[in-house]
Amino acid sequence: MQYTIKEKQVEVKREVDILVVGGGPAGIGAAVAAARSGKRVLLLEKRGFLGGNITGAYVETCNHFLHGTTFTTNGIYAEIEEKYRDRFGNSHDIRMDAPHRFSSEYLKIFLDDFLINEGVELMFHSFVNDVIVEGDHIQGVIIQSKKGPLAVKAEVIIDATGDGDVAFSAGVPYDQGRDADGLCQPGSVNFRLAGLKVDQLTGEVDGLKVIGKRFHDDYRAGKTGLTCKRQDLPFGRLTSGGVASYVNYTCAYEIDPTDVDGLTQGEVECRRYILEFYEYAKNNFEGFEEIELASIAPEIGFRDSRRIKGLYRLTKEDIEAQKVFEDAIAVYPRFYDMLSPNAYMDGDGKMEGEGYKGHIYEPIRDERTYTIPYRSLLPVNINNLIVAGRCISADHVAESSIRGISACMLTGQAAGVAAGLACKGKVTPSEINIQDLQAILREQRVVIPS
Ligand SMILES: Cc1cc2nc3c(=O)[nH]c(=O)nc-3n(C[C@H](O)[C@H](O)[C@H](O)COP(=O)(O)OP(=O)(O)OC[C@H]3O[C@@H](n4cnc5c(N)ncnc54)[C@H](O)[C@@H]3O)c2cc1C
Numbered sequence: 001m002q003y004t005i006k007e008k009q010v011e012v013k014r015e016v017d018i019l020v021v022g023g024g025p026a027g028i029g030a031a032v033a034a035a036r037s038g039k040r041v042l043l044l045e046k047r048g049f050l051g052g053n054i055t056g057a058y059v060e061t062c063n064h065f066l067h068g069t070t071f072t073t074n075g076i077y078a079e080i081e082e083k084y085r086d087r088f089g090n091s092h093d094i095r096m097d098a099p100h101r102f103s104s105e106y107l108k109i110f111l112d113d114f115l116i117n118e119g120v121e122l123m124f125h126s127f128v129n130d131v132i133v134e135g136d137h138i139q140g141v142i143i144q145s146k147k148g149p150l151a152v153k154a155e156v157i158i159d160a161t162g163d164g165d166v167a168f169s170a171g172v173p174y175d176q177g178r179d180a181d182g183l184c185q186p187g188s189v190n191f192r193l194a195g196l197k198v199d200q201l202t203g204e205v206d207g208l209k210v211i212g213k214r215f216h217d218d219y220r221a222g223k224t225g226l227t228c229k230r231q232d233l234p235f236g237r238l239t240s241g242g243v244a245s246y247v248n249y250t251c252a253y254e255i256d257p258t259d260v261d262g263l264t265q266g267e268v269e270c271r272r273y274i275l276e277f278y279e280y281a282k283n284n285f286e287g288f289e290e291i292e293l294a295s296i297a298p299e300i301g302f303r304d305s306r307r308i309k310g311l312y313r314l315t316k317e318d319i320e321a322q323k324v325f326e327d328a329i330a331v332y333p334r335f336y337d338m339l340s341p342n343a344y345m346d347g348d349g350k351m352e353g354e355g356y357k358g359h360i361y362e363p364i365r366d367e368r369t370y371t372i373p374y375r376s377l378l379p380v381n382i383n384n385l386i387v388a389g390r391c392i393s394a395d396h397v398a399e400s401s402i403r404g405i406s407a408c409m410l411t412g413q414a415a416g417v418a419a420g421l422a423c424k425g426k427v428t429p430s431e432i433n434i435q436d437l438q439a440i441l442r443e444q445r446v447v448i449p450s
Contacts, residue, residue, distance in 0.1 A: 019154035024052015026389025027160030029412025035119040037420020046127040050111035055104040057301025058190040062405040075446040077409040092239035156419040164306040164391035172379040173309040183341035185303040186251035189270035194294035200287035208235040228273035257305040310393025312375035319370040328371035329414035338400035383428040388415040
């Protein structure tokens, strides 16, 4: 059954030069870079805070894959990390085994201040679910507010929603999940535990790493009896106060991240796994005897969903060939991290789904890098929309690399600079001068091959 909804008069709440939708890593990079062009910038975010998956799904270990390599971060990401450290140090972290980890709580406060000081106007609790399109041009977007729908008009719009919601509303074609069946990587609800016995988990060896390894072996041997089909157990910070701040354990498979029923199922399923795990950890892990389930992340986190069809589709082959595109806007280390959409082991250690066939994890090797082309940020059919973050135009395997938080912020930064150039030159984002874009990005500490 379907209803036809009546036409409505909608108040125009704001009119700006550049509108950024989504306040995750990509939206942060985009809004800051756009504001630095001197234009009026507004950022809309459906939640009450910035940070995207870092704060909303507790993904505080942004750059663990860089550990032990010669790669360093650059651009606005590096700037944020430095300024955050000046203010909040290492976030009480007493593990010394990885690059810097944020505290999602301090980061929320840091990002409010950072973006406001850069001149970005923020509007929270603003879920964008429609656009006003004329021909191939978006006039504005519609947000759902407590007072009903409101419109925001802008010259250039940057879609940094992770799911490509603005592009979807504007009719931009997209891919989702694997080519074969459209399945995405599993969704995860991360959580925090308090009351860990720090003295038993630190010292010569990293106790959390030892526990993670033993858990992996026990799960594969079918010894845990847990129903969540996840054998890996990455932890984030361990604080001096005995908090394991980011436990990345749960996985809900075969969920569509853009479907309300799928999202509901994923949240409920993962919370059930969390309680099971809590009881298991309390009874089985040394130093966990007195733990409390301290908090559950505000929302289920997803690693991939829609990927727009853009003027160029970045592929795994491009990454393997270490292609240097003429319109490169970022350099990134070659690595892949794709949890298989439906390949796991059951709690008895038996393979289900396709076995581990679809699971791809390849760490950084031999200082190999690739570049991301600007064209992958430009949708095929809308002339004032730029897309940034994990929903840019890429194949499924390439997405498992460009989904890295610092990569998302780099594509956001490029989108912000490009939007500034388009507004100043009164041209569309596809008409800007690429050398100008690259020159400004270099001035903003982004590494781009010459
Ligand atoms: C469990 C898990 C572990 C991960 N581990 C790592 C890791 O260790 N290292 C790493 O680099 N990456 C990791 N990732 C991937 C990384 O978190 C994402 O790829 C990255 O956050 C994507 O950034 P983004 O800005 O594109 O999107 P997101 O982080 O998803 O941010 C999108 C933002 O837009 C907002 N939004 C969405 N839709 C709308 C709308 N319609 N209107 C208004 N606002 C909207 C959201 O609330 C959110 O704030 C992990 C992801 C998960 C789920």
